[in-house]
Amino acid sequence: MENQIEFYIPKNVSTRFEIIKGIGIRELIYTGIAIVIGLVNSIILNSFNANFLLSAGIVAVLGGGTFILNMKDNNDQSVISMVKSIIRFYSIQKFYKYERKDDIEFEKLFNNENFAKN
Numbered sequence: 001m002e003n004q005i006e007f008y009i010p011k012n013v014s015t016r017f018e019i020i021k022g023i024g025i026r027e028l029i030y031t032g033i034a035i036v037i038g039l040v041n042s043i044i045l046n047s048f049n050a051n052f053l054l055s056a057g058i059v060a061v062l063g064g065g066t067f068i069l070n071m072k073d074n075n076d077q078s079v080i081s082m083v084k085s086i087i088r089f090y091s092i093q094k095f096y097k098y099e100r101k102d103d104i105e106f107e108k109l110f111n112n113e114n115f116a117k118n
Contacts, residue, residue: 027070038062
C-alpha cells in the first residue's frame with residue numbers, strides 16, 4: 001500500500017477513448033443501430049409510396065439525431081442522459097419530514113397585533 005502512486009486527472013480530460021470529442025465507441029454503436037432502424041423503416045415506407053427522398057430523410061434524421069443527442073459535453077453528460085435523469089427525479093417519491101410542536105400557540109402567533117401596521 002505504501003508504494004502506490006496517486007494520479008489526478010485534470011478536469012475536461014476524458015478517461016475513455018473518443019474518436020471525436022464527446023463521441024466514443026458506445027455512441028457510434030447507438031448511432032449505427034438508429035441508422036439500421038431508419039433503413040428498415042425507409043425500405044418499408046419506400047415499398048408503399050416509392051418516395052426516395054422521404055426514405056433518405058428518415059435515415060438522416062434518425063442517424064443524425066441519435067449522433068447529436070448522444071454527444072457528451074465537458075461534464076460527460078449527453079442530452080439523453082439529462083432527460084433520463086430528469087424523468088428519474090420526477091418519478092421517485094419524495095419525502096419531506098417535518099415536526100409540529102404542540103407547545104406553540106398558533107392563535108397568538110398569527111394574531112393581528114403581532115404584524116406591523118401600515
